[in-house]
Amino acid sequence: MFGFFSRKKKLKDTAYALFGQVVEQARLPVFYEKLGVEDSLDGRFDMICLHMFILLHRLQQEETDESGQLRRYLKEVMFENMDLSLREMGVGDLSVGKKVKAMAEAYYGRQQAYEQFLEEPGEFGEALVRNIYRGQEVEEERLKTIVQYVTDQVSALEKHDISHIYSGQQVFNRYPL
Numbered sequence: 001m002f003g004f005f006s007r008k009k010k011l012k013d014t015a016y017a018l019f020g021q022v023v024e025q026a027r028l029p030v031f032y033e034k035l036g037v038e039d040s041l042d043g044r045f046d047m048i049c050l051h052m053f054i055l056l057h058r059l060q061q062e063e064t065d066e067s068g069q070l071r072r073y074l075k076e077v078m079f080e081n082m083d084l085s086l087r088e089m090g091v092g093d094l095s096v097g098k099k100v101k102a103m104a105e106a107y108y109g110r111q112q113a114y115e116q117f118l119e120e121p122g123e124f125g126e127a128l129v130r131n132i133y134r135g136q137e138v139e140e141e142r143l144k145t146i147v148q149y150v151t152d153q154v155s156a157l158e159k160h161d162i163s164h165i166y167s168g169q170q171v172f173n174r175y176p177l
Helices: 002-026 027-031 041-060 064-089 095-118 121-131 140-159 162-166
Strands: none
Touching: 002 041, 002 064, 002 162, 041 064, 041 095, 041 121, 041 162, 064 095, 064 162, 095 121, 121 140, 140 162
């Protein structure tokens, strides 16, 4: 019985460590300075969603209870973080729930779009334009670069032994671009 609680705590701790990596990777200046992602709350949210997709896509390939739990904990940590961030920005208590709900809907919509289009890089680029670039025109080279970045990260994670991820070790390529 106590093993269950310690395993659960370990997975929750891993989720916090992995989400920290998601945020750290999403904040790399190259996305905003070189690839033209808007350096704003929305732009950073979109980059967090993209990196969560990359990580969750790998975890989804493992059809185990542990993988399902870790995916759930990662999402919980993300939404806790959203709630806390909104409160720190001064959003009133009555509005936080509505804003988190809207962000959750946006997040799940992006996850579904990315999963659907990952197999076709041209169409995946369209999903990125719609979500990351908010429908604005994007230089073709920038779009190719970010599509290649995502496919490289997905490929690299697929090569990781799952125990590497469960241990909370570094999962993203550090200097991708």
